Amino acid sequence: MNLTVNGITHGVDGRELATLLDVLREDIGVTGPKAGCHQGGCGACTVLVDGEPRRSCLLPAGYADGTEITTVEGLGTPEKLAPIQQAFVHHYAAQCGFCTSGMMLAAHAYIDRGGTDDHDAIQQALGGHVCRCTGYSKIIDAVAAAARGDSFDLTTTAVGKYTTMATGGGE
Amino acid sequence: MAAASVVTDAATEVLMPGSEDEAIAAFGDGAEVVVVGGGTIVLPDLTYRRRRARKALMLGGAGLAGIETQGSRVTIGTMTPVQELVDMPAPLGPCAANVADLEIRSQGTVGGNLCAREGYEAPRGDLQSAFLALGASARSAANGDVTEEPLEDFLPKRRERLLLGVSFDEPAAGAFAGLDRPHTHDYTALAVSGAKGTDGTLRLAATGTGSWGVRLPSAEAAAEDPVAAGEAALEDVSPHDDALASAWYRTKVLPVLVRRVLDELKESA
Amino acid sequence: MKVVGARIPRYDGVAHVTGRTTYVDDVSVPGTLWAKALRSPHHHAGITTLDTSKAEAMPGVRGVITWKDVPLLEYGHLSALGIPADEPLLAKDEVRYRGQPIALVAAESEELAAEAVDAIEVGFEERPALFDVREAFDSDAPKVHQWGNWYPHFEGEMDRRQIRKGDIERAFDEADTIVQGVYRPAAIEHAPIETQVCQVVPEANGRLTIYSCTQALYFSLGVVAAHLQVPLNRLKIVGGTTGGGFGGKVDTATETMACLLVLKANRPVKWRWTREEEFLCSSTRAPWHMELATAMTKDGWILGQKMLTLHDAGAYARFSPYGLTKHSFHHTGAYSIPNLHFDGYVVFTNRTPTTAMRGFGVTSVSFAVETHLSRVAKELGLDPIEIRMRNANRIGDTSPNGVAYTDPSTIDTLQAIADAIGHELPADYRTMTNEPRAGELLPEHLVAQVGSTEGH
Numbered sequence: 001m002n003l004t005v006n007g008i009t010h011g012v013d014g015r016e017l018a019t020l021l022d023v024l025r026e027d028i029g030v031t032g033p034k035a036g037c038h039q040g041g042c043g044a045c046t047v048l049v050d051g052e053p054r055r056s057c058l059l060p061a062g063y064a065d066g067t068e069i070t071t072v073e074g075l076g077t078p079e080k081l082a083p084i085q086q087a088f089v090h091h092y093a094a095q096c097g098f099c100t101s102g103m104m105l106a107a108h109a110y111i112d113r114g115g116t117d118d119h120d121a122i123q124q125a126l127g128g129h130v131c132r133c134t135g136y137s138k139i140i141d142a143v144a145a146a147a148r149g150d151s152f153d154l155t156t157t158a159v160g161k162y163t164t165m166a167t168g169g170g171e
Numbered sequence: 172m173a174a175a176s177v178v179t180d181a182a183t184e185v186l187m188p189g190s191e192d193e194a195i196a197a198f199g200d201g202a203e204v205v206v207v208g209g210g211t212i213v214l215p216d217l218t219y220r221r222r223r224a225r226k227a228l229m230l231g232g233a234g235l236a237g238i239e240t241q242g243s244r245v246t247i248g249t250m251t252p253v254q255e256l257v258d259m260p261a262p263l264g265p266c267a268a269n270v271a272d273l274e275i276r277s278q279g280t281v282g283g284n285l286c287a288r289e290g291y292e293a294p295r296g297d298l299q300s301a302f303l304a305l306g307a308s309a310r311s312a313a314n315g316d317v318t319e320e321p322l323e324d325f326l327p328k329r330r331e332r333l334l335l336g337v338s339f340d341e342p343a344a345g346a347f348a349g350l351d352r353p354h355t356h357d358y359t360a361l362a363v364s365g366a367k368g369t370d371g372t373l374r375l376a377a378t379g380t381g382s383w384g385v386r387l388p389s390a391e392a393a394a395e396d397p398v399a400a401g402e403a404a405l406e407d408v409s410p411h412d413d414a415l416a417s418a419w420y421r422t423k424v425l426p427v428l429v430r431r432v433l434d435e436l437k438e439s440a
Numbered sequence: 441m442k443v444v445g446a447r448i449p450r451y452d453g454v455a456h457v458t459g460r461t462t463y464v465d466d467v468s469v470p471g472t473l474w475a476k477a478l479r480s481p482h483h484h485a486g487i488t489t490l491d492t493s494k495a496e497a498m499p500g501v502r503g504v505i506t507w508k509d510v511p512l513l514e515y516g517h518l519s520a521l522g523i524p525a526d527e528p529l530l531a532k533d534e535v536r537y538r539g540q541p542i543a544l545v546a547a548e549s550e551e552l553a554a555e556a557v558d559a560i561e562v563g564f565e566e567r568p569a570l571f572d573v574r575e576a577f578d579s580d581a582p583k584v585h586q587w588g589n590w591y592p593h594f595e596g597e598m599d600r601r602q603i604r605k606g607d608i609e610r611a612f613d614e615a616d617t618i619v620q621g622v623y624r625p626a627a628i629e630h631a632p633i634e635t636q637v638c639q640v641v642p643e644a645n646g647r648l649t650i651y652s653c654t655q656a657l658y659f660s661l662g663v664v665a666a667h668l669q670v671p672l673n674r675l676k677i678v679g680g681t682t683g684g685g686f687g688g689k690v691d692t693a694t695e696t697m698a699c700l701l702v703l704k705a706n707r708p709v710k711w712r713w714t715r716e717e718e719f720l721c722s723s724t725r726a727p728w729h730m731e732l733a734t735a736m737t738k739d740g741w742i743l744g745q746k747m748l749t750l751h752d753a754g755a756y757a758r759f760s761p762y763g764l765t766k767h768s769f770h771h772t773g774a775y776s777i778p779n780l781h782f783d784g785y786v787v788f789t790n791r792t793p794t795t796a797m798r799g800f801g802v803t804s805v806s807f808a809v810e811t812h813l814s815r816v817a818k819e820l821g822l823d824p825i826e827i828r829m830r831n832a833n834r835i836g837d838t839s840p841n842g843v844a845y846t847d848p849s850t851i852d853t854l855q856a857i858a859d860a861i862g863h864e865l866p867a868d869y870r871t872m873t874n875e876p877r878a879g880e881l882l883p884e885h886l887v888a889q890v891g892s893t894e895g896h
């Protein structure tokens with residue numbers, strides 16, 4: 001089967017029944033989708049399949065054959081963040097960051113289908129996504145801001161300065 | 172990279188039929204076949220090794236999705252995503268909207284919902300009550316033989332047959348009442364569906380009272396008086412304790428839900 | 441001020457939103473084996489037989505460990521403080537909680553590792569189990585721990601944490617009313633979205649590199665080195681990126697066993713718990729049983745308080761004695777109580793061992809004290825905020841462990857709360873401050889309570 005992930009097509013054999021999550025993480029090496037529960041309960045693995053949010057831990061990879069898959073890595077780069085990414089940085093919507101990629105992809109799809117800054121509608125759209133750090137209000141604020149099309153001044157968060165543990169530590 | 176679960180895959184024969192006929196043939200007598208609808212129940216079962224698959228029959232490409240209306244007869248293919256029912260009239264629409272969240276509803280299918288096995292810790296198969304109330308019939312296959320029968324008769328056999336689709340006559344009125352879910356991930360602890368046919372037949376059904384959805388004949392018989400019908404419904408069920416609610420709680424709430432459904436049916440009539 | 445009130449960007453914000461933050465599960469090392477644990481299906485049982493030979497012989501299995509493979513089997517979370525250890529890294533002849541690890545397998549895939557775990561033959565002899573901390577404290581309760589049913593190693597080999605202050609009998613004699621209550625907050629699972637995970641890599645120089653999601657890097661390092669009986673410089677630990685912890689990743693859960701598998705297989709090993717394992721056997725916040733009796737004057741002064749606390753450690757002590765100690769230091773809440781009688785026990789049950797969670801040992805007592813004070817106010821017919829303000833700590837008042845407060849903020853907080861909920865306060869409460877007690881706010885029973893803030 002052929003999976004196009006963030007624009008690059010990968011041929012993967014014999015993994016039709018495996019979860020798309022495992023195929024992305026283990027076969028293709030795309031680690032943005034996280035394995036939080038492997039049973040659809042947390043939303044950390046959500047990716048876009050032809051633009052629609054799906055739990056990659058519930059989706060047999062065979063069903064994604066021939067589709068375009070977008071993970072957080074395909075949303076934007078540090079130099080060119082997508083609006084939802086800017087909103088998450090600006091509103092401190094990512095704390096430990098583990099739920100963030102699933103959250104943002106679901107939010108991105110919500111805004112794509114015309115979602116507004118209405119808090120109830122945002123809660124519905126993200127209802128299946130669990131965050132244990134933030135208490136959700138910052139996440140909802142961020143999605144609302146992105147839905148409104150707010151512009152974000154991220155000059156204080158100069159790109160490139162922020163690296164993490166495995167890429168060599170602090171600034 | 173870790174070799175991951177390649178071994179399982181090699182040990183599992185994956186069948187991906189391209190049509191209904193191919194699906195029926197691949198299913199055969201159903202022995203050792205794990206049917207994969209949307210996979211939202213099957214995949215976690217495989218991941219957590221609650222189920223083993225010698226043969227997996229993936230229905231995604233078999234063309235079994237879609238809703239068709241001919242006159243007043245509605246036919247829904249087994250692979251139709253639950254999300255596609257959300258805007259239909261009660262009891263189906265509100266019942267479907269109460270299943271999981273948008274992402275799971277968009278992937279989980281009507282057939283997978285109706286064929287869900289008894290839950291390990293929680294009931295599943297919320298659509299059962301809505302389709303039972305609609306008097307739906309189920310079209311299914313085994314050993315190459317396709318039959319259509321009332322859903323009530325099909326449900327106990329759902330592990331031995333391949334469901335192809337369900338159909339029902341559009342009702343004159345319908346209603347749905349379920350316990351509120353504190354979170355979109357909760358299964359509904361208890362729900363009641365009701366529908367009145369154009370010929371005046373009233374059907375009531377519940378999910379969350381046992382292993383799968385059941386009709387409530389005693390409540391139907393007492394329907395003139397919604398309060399009495401609510402109490403009568405208790406004769407039709409044997410509520411249980413599980414992670415979602417106690418039998419005691421279900422016993423207290425079932426009469427209330429039955430009453431709400433009957434009141435709503437009266438209003439819409 | 442440069443920081444307070446300013447917009448300080450998160451140092452990891454951009455990395456988080458672009459998927460570039462590398463969590464432990466994202467570390468990819470060629471040749472990595474998957475680990476799986478054989479866990480106890482019983483809450484309490486003797487282990488009668490343990491045979492791993494079939495599992496070891498399975499294709500794809502590269503290593504199996506049991507208690508026999510651990511150089512130092514028992515090393516406690518407080519051992520570094522000289523406190524005896526009670527918990528084996530892998531169960532030896534007994535299991536005391538459901539999910540307790542008995543053996544681990546490293547295999548070429550997660551699936552193979554799981555199959556090999558199923559092939560381990562183990563026999564049990566079930567024993568009575570205790571789940572309620574209060575029942576475990578009964579003198580005729582079945583014994584579930586080698587030390588007896590509660591921890592006996594507080595300073596001076598005391599079997600409890602005790603605090604005595606003032607003249608408790610007199611306070612209760614002089615009280616107008618005594619109000620009693622029992623408070624029992626339940627266990628809570630931290631439920632971080634990232635489950636427990638570590639990856640251990642054998643390096644060419646003989647060192648082990650441990651990638652861990654732990655919240656307590658250097659603590660884990662010490663624990664691993666002790667169990668393995670190797671010097672610290674044989675280990676390198678890489679961490680700091682945790683997918684949620686909340687206290688649940690303070691205990692060393694995975695690293696030591698993964699290291700042992702690496703030593704056996706001489707290959708990198710990853711051990712990632714499933715969500716089910718996380719719920720079943722990762723540590724939780726403790727359940728507590730707290731009994732309070734408060735000696736009150738009818739106008740709302742707290743003369744004295746007696747408290748019995750039972751802190752459920754679960755099956756083993758781990759950090760619980762430390763949690764109870766914090767609990768005892770905070771057991772008067774934000775209030776000045778001159779006469780105290782506190783007994784706290786760390787009690788063993790057959791629950792999963794419990795640990796820190798956001799305010800270790802303190803949230804439980806805050807819950808008890810605040811709920812109890814509202815009950816007191818109700819019984820006395822007094823305003824619940826005023827009764828709190830009157831008894832609230834002032835500068836110079838002393839804590840149960842004798843520390844004088846230099847900067848308590850209870851009064852301001854309560855005034856802000858009253859404003860926020862539209863609660864009218866009388867003029868003298870409106871103008872109250874945290875300044876040291878004097879005049880009407882320094883009744884005779886509190887005179888001796890006021891300590892000196894000098895030297896703190």
Ligand SMILES: Cc1cc2nc3c(=O)[nH]c(=O)nc-3n(C[C@H](O)[C@H](O)[C@H](O)COP(=O)(O)OP(=O)(O)OC[C@H]3O[C@@H](n4cnc5c(N)ncnc54)[C@H](O)[C@@H]3O)c2cc1C
Nearest residue numbers: 040208209210211212213271279280283284286296297334
């Ligand atoms: C987080 C979460 C929340 C959920 N909440 C709800 C809820 O609120 N209510 C609810 O009802 N469900 C809920 N579910 C369960 C599930 O998602 C739905 O029931 C869904 O409709 C199942 O459909 P599926 O196609 O994914 O099933 P699958 O996983 O594909 O199949 C389910 C079962 O039916 C069998 N099967 C599937 N298709 C056929 C067929 N054509 N013929 C014979 N057997 C078949 C499979 O072998 C399997 O045993 C939830 C699931 C998750 C993960």
